[in-house]
Amino acid sequence: MSERVLLIDDEKDFLEVMSERMRNRDIDVTTATSAKEALGLVEKESYDAIILDLQMPEMDGLQALERLKAINPDLQVILLTGHATIEKGVQAMKLGATDVLEKPADIQTLTEKIRKAHARKIILVEKENEEKIRAILGSKAW
Amino acid sequence: MSADQDTTSDLGIGFFGNMTASISHEIKNALAIVNENAGLLGDLALLMDKGRPLSAERLTTIAGNIRRQVQRADDIIRRLNRFAHSAHEPATRIDLREVLAFTVALAERLATMKGITLVLAAGEPVSLVIRPFVLENLLWLCLQRLFVAAGSGGTVELATEAKDGCALVRLRCGSGTQVGPVAAEAARLGQSLLAELQTEIDTDADQGELLLRLPAPACS
Numbered sequence: 001m002s003e004r005v006l007l008i009d010d011e012k013d014f015l016e017v018m019s020e021r022m023r024n025r026d027i028d029v030t031t032a033t034s035a036k037e038a039l040g041l042v043e044k045e046s047y048d049a050i051i052l053d054l055q056m057p058e059m060d061g062l063q064a065l066e067r068l069k070a071i072n073p074d075l076q077v078i079l080l081t082g083h084a085t086i087e088k089g090v091q092a093m094k095l096g097a098t099d100v101l102e103k104p105a106d107i108q109t110l111t112e113k114i115r116k117a118h119a120r121k122i123i124l125v126e127k128e129n130e131e132k133i134r135a136i137l138g139s140k141a142w
Numbered sequence: 143m144s145a146d147q148d149t150t151s152d153l154g155i156g157f158f159g160n161m162t163a164s165i166s167h168e169i170k171n172a173l174a175i176v177n178e179n180a181g182l183l184g185d186l187a188l189l190m191d192k193g194r195p196l197s198a199e200r201l202t203t204i205a206g207n208i209r210r211q212v213q214r215a216d217d218i219i220r221r222l223n224r225f226a227h228s229a230h231e232p233a234t235r236i237d238l239r240e241v242l243a244f245t246v247a248l249a250e251r252l253a254t255m256k257g258i259t260l261v262l263a264a265g266e267p268v269s270l271v272i273r274p275f276v277l278e279n280l281l282w283l284c285l286q287r288l289f290v291a292a293g294s295g296g297t298v299e300l301a302t303e304a305k306d307g308c309a310l311v312r313l314r315c316g317s318g319t320q321v322g323p324v325a326a327e328a329a330r331l332g333q334s335l336l337a338e339l340q341t342e343i344d345t346d347a348d349q350g351e352l353l354l355r356l357p358a359p360a361c362s
Contacts, residue, residue, distance in 0.1 A: 017179050
């Protein structure tokens with residue numbers, strides 16, 4: 001099953017080439033050029049991983065991360081940044097980022113992180129389903 | 143100047159840090175695109191090995207993308223080089239409008255990040271003798287505060303004018319922008335810069351303008 005990824009970056013040239021490379025690796029990619037556009041997509045669609053640029057106009061990556069996590073705390077968000085300071089990295093992880101990668105990123109490393117994020121999402125979904133089943137079973141007088 | 147006020151050197155280091163951090167990010171963005179295009183060529187070569195056809199047009203497009211990003215990075219590095227040299231440049235005869243244009247180029251990305259559009263108004267050259275780095279620093283100090291005052295979606299227009307033997311810089315946000323507090327803060331924080339440039343800050347509240355008045359001795 002191919003991974004569904006939302007790639008967010010304000011650099012259109014970057015989005016075009018990166019999404020083509022991901023598609024070459026059987027990844028199902030959707031792109032967004034702003035955090036605002038991405039938030040709209042996340043409210044409607046489900047993604048296995050979100051690749052988010054840290055520095056974007058109007059709403060930066062950390063603000064976007066917070067908003068994305070507020071919509072769905074289980075979202076697997078990988079931050080891609082030109083400014084990989086330790087401070088920003090720690091801040092991102094505290095806000096719930098799955099990983100932080102520095103630009104230019106190695107596609108192999110990024111693909112592995114996407115696959116891991118996908119696996120983590122499956123575990124979370126299974127756990128959630130299990131809890132739902134338990135709750136249903138617990139609420140019924142059999 | 144009181145002991146807790148920043149000197150031109152203190153302010154200069156902060157300004158230099160802001161600008162070089164932004165420039166390095168821009169370079170990284172260009173490099174990331176070059177990197178992915180190089181990677182794409184590798185991907186296409188592998189696919190071609192597996193029998194997928196590859197057109198010359200496709201290769202030409204990718205080569206064009208790489209060339210464009212190399213040109214972009216080269217422009218950014220030229221700007222960085224000019225900026226770095228301006229830091230130790232002594233007072234020299236400059237065209238004020240040209241310094242404004244350079245400051246716009248330096249600050250554009252940071253303005254975009256705040257949702258602000260920077261516009262350089264058309265105008266005649268205004269010649270004066272000044273340390274360009276100190277003026278760029280003062281302009282940046284004012285712009286940072288104007289970005290907040292104008293808010294996301296706003297525009298800041300930069301214009302120059304020779305008036306009554308003085309050089310005037312107009313930083314216009316438009317009516318409705320509270321420029322009074324901006325001028326007060328810029329005057330407080332940039333006291334050493336204003337002193338070195340012998341410049342006064344004023345406002346035109348109706349136009350939402352911050353005015354920098356560079357006095358007669360600095361004018362041609």
